[in-house]
Amino acid sequence: MAWIDEAKKAEWQSPSEIKEKYRSASILKNRRVVFNIKGNDYRLVVAVAYRYGAIYVKFIGTHRQYDAIDAETVEMGGTS
Template identity: 60%
Template sequence: MGKENFAGSAWVGLDIPYSCVHPKVLAEPKFQDYNSPKMGENVETMRVIAKSTLRQFWEQPAYRDAQGPLESGYEEALRSAWTSPQAVKSQYGSASICGNHRVVFNISGNKYRLVVEMQYRAGIAWVKFIGTHAQYDPINVERVNDY
């Protein structure tokens, strides 16, 4: 069997036998930069990835009090059309705008922190971290990718 180098895809530089790659991986679309100026700017609502991540957090006995604020924040995000960090900041004045397209939201009176990667042009808010303030302190907001 030959080898596939995946030129032009997110798998660039891999030199592995074609037969070792799952067909589903081969069918994946090429990497898309959702913050590219080529993406459309007509975002009507946000897509949050993923509610299940938030649910896993609030279903832990120690964090049950986060359910209400996380659910209401999730619903607000679905109804929002954030196209820039300024749009987020105008709705959530206490949100911190960070590098690498990250926004930090204070949840339950700053008891919890939610780190989200915003892909404004695509209308996507991607949960990267949720935890207590103490769990948040040692992380690198621009690199964290817990989910």
């Protein structure tokens, strides 16, 4: 919930702005970003539409679940 509150207030214009705030975030292809949540117990994969200021959640799960997906293509509800 803390991340959601911060993301709602954010006005990220580029991946480098995300890295400034979240040093452990991983920047991927397709405007995707991986965030470590709760001391790296969970992973959150989002797609960021910088131009529109929108964030689309693509995956949230445990580190173990994350290891079983392709973070560059995963969509909520599936592991494609």
